[in-house]
Amino acid sequence: xxxxxxxxxxxxxxxxxxxxxxxxxxxxxxxxxxxxxxxxxxxxxxxxxxxxxxxxxxxxxxxxxxxxxxxxxxxxxxxxxxxxxxxxxxxxxxxxxxxxxxxxxxxxxxxxxxxxxxxxxxxxxxxxxxxxxxxxxxxxxxxxxxxxxxxxxxxxxxxxxxxxxxxxxxxxxxxxxxxxxxxxxxxxxxxxxxxxxxxxxxxxxxxxxxxxxxxxxxxxxxxxxxxxxxxxxxxxxxxxxxxxxxxxxxxxxxxxxxxxxxxxxxxxxxxxxxxxxxxxxxxxxxxxxxxxxxxxxxxxxxxxxxxxxxxxxxxxxxxxxxxxxxxxxxxxxxxxxxxxxxxxxxxxxxxxxx
Numbered sequence: 001x002x003x004x005x006x007x008x009x010x011x012x013x014x015x016x017x018x019x020x021x022x023x024x025x026x027x028x029x030x031x032x033x034x035x036x037x038x039x040x041x042x043x044x045x046x047x048x049x050x051x052x053x054x055x056x057x058x059x060x061x062x063x064x065x066x067x068x069x070x071x072x073x074x075x076x077x078x079x080x081x082x083x084x085x086x087x088x089x090x091x092x093x094x095x096x097x098x099x100x101x102x103x104x105x106x107x108x109x110x111x112x113x114x115x116x117x118x119x120x121x122x123x124x125x126x127x128x129x130x131x132x133x134x135x136x137x138x139x140x141x142x143x144x145x146x147x148x149x150x151x152x153x154x155x156x157x158x159x160x161x162x163x164x165x166x167x168x169x170x171x172x173x174x175x176x177x178x179x180x181x182x183x184x185x186x187x188x189x190x191x192x193x194x195x196x197x198x199x200x201x202x203x204x205x206x207x208x209x210x211x212x213x214x215x216x217x218x219x220x221x222x223x224x225x226x227x228x229x230x231x232x233x234x235x236x237x238x239x240x241x242x243x244x245x246x247x248x249x250x251x252x253x254x255x256x257x258x259x260x261x262x263x264x265x266x267x268x269x270x271x272x273x274x275x276x277x278x279x280x281x282x283x284x285x286x287x288x289x290x291x292x293x294x295x296x297x298x299x300x301x302x303x304x305x306x307x308x309x310x311x312x313x314x315x316x317x318x319x320x321x322x323x324x325x326x327x328x329x330x331x332x333x334x335x336x337x338x339x340x341x342x343x344x345x346x347x348x349x350x351x352x353x354x
Contacts, residue, residue: 033064036073043136045200048074050266054274056133065131074274077281078129085288086122089115092295100302106318107310110163111302113325117156118291124149125284140343144194144336148329151190154216155328157294158182158223159321164301164309165246166226171312178222183324185219190332192216194339213261220257224250242304245297249290256286 034057039047042055054074056065069079093115096102102112128146132139162171162178196211227246234243258264259279266273301309 033067033071034060045197046133046139048266048278048280049263050270051274051278052271058133058135060134062131062134065134069130072275074278075129075133077276077278078284079126081281081284081288082122082125082129085284085291086119086126088288088292089119089122089295092292093119096299100299106315107163107306107313108302109318109322110159111298113322114156114160114298115295117153117325118295121146121149121153122288136347137343140197141336141340143197144339147190147193147197148332148336150193150216151186151332152325152328153291154189154219154223155182155186155325158186158219159325160294160298160301161223161226163313163318163321164298164305165230165242166309166312167229168308168312170226170229174225175312179321179324182219182223183328185215185222186328187331187335189215189219191335191339194335198339198342209261213257217257220253240304242297242300245293245300249293249297252286252290252293256283256290259283259286 036054037057039052039055042058046055051074054072056068056073056075068076096111096115100108100111102108124146128142132142159179159182162174162182166178192211192215196208199211200208227250230243231247231250234240234247260283263279265277265279265282269277
């Protein structure tokens with residue numbers, strides 16, 4: 001008995017020794033990692049308004065940018081906010097999978113699209129903010145990928161709202177056009193975001209914001225019209241638990257849209273928000289909260305409104321909407337390939353004129 005106890009104590013001691021080596025390993029790796037630099041040392045389209053320091057140097061090896069996950073720079077909070085959100089959505093997906101038959105029940109497929117699109121946009125955002133600083137081409141490629149994540153999440157929002165949240169009168173008016181229009185608007189949003197980023201080479205930064213905000217705003221208004229109609233008819237006597245979460249997702253989205261459009265904090269406190277406190281970081285947090293409310297509301301609608309949506313939507317509609325989701329992804333990928341080609345042409349022209 002004493003021998004067994006001593007062996008277990010020895011294993012614990014060895015494990016503690018390994019754990020204590022982790023800080024030393026990180027410390028040894030740190031000297032090989034260059035420090036952050038100022039905005040004047042990076043190309044102008046890498047710069048964020050009112051953020052003057054905390055940029056990572058370009059053209060380092062991939063290991064540097066991967067390890068910068070644990071380094072303080074002006075993208076650290078952007079990375080971790082969506083990395084944590086991705087993990088939360090993953091846990092939520094696992095919880096839902098315990099009670100929802102995502103394989104055998106076609107009516108659950110819109111909910112599945114929402115959850116998968118939520119994890120996808122946060123994952124693509126993490127990749128863009130983590131690796132987009134490696135080079136000029138990587139900057140465009142990874143942020144174009146980020147815009148694909150945004151577009152397919154917009155489609156995921158549209159499909160759950162039309163499938164679960166719509167009422168009979170609105171369904172009668174827009175049935176047959178709602179989801180094709182949502183697909184088109186998602187693709188236009190991807191194109192607008194990519195083109196706005198591309199124009200950042202030669203045009204003011206507000207042009208990028210207009211190209212990104214206008215198509216996304218149109219998509220949001222259309223995609224959320226079923227929810228808006230339900231909220232407008234909301235009364236205090238209503239016992240619908242999903243409405244509170246729908247209200248939460250709208251409030252969080254409007255808040256994050258404001259912080260995405262207006263760099264309020266860094267404008268008010270110049271030089272103090274280079275690492276923590278940027279409006280884009282607040283945008284990430286509010287968008288993640290919006291998505292979590294949306295998933296919860298859609299699940300409540302999936303459970304509580306089954307009789308209604310089963311009557312409104314035919315047996316093949318769910319499969320059709322899955323097909324439209326795939327089409328959205330393919331079209332967005334083609335848009336990214338086209339815009340990347342234009343970016344490469346600009347870089348090639350700059351190289352020849354040097």
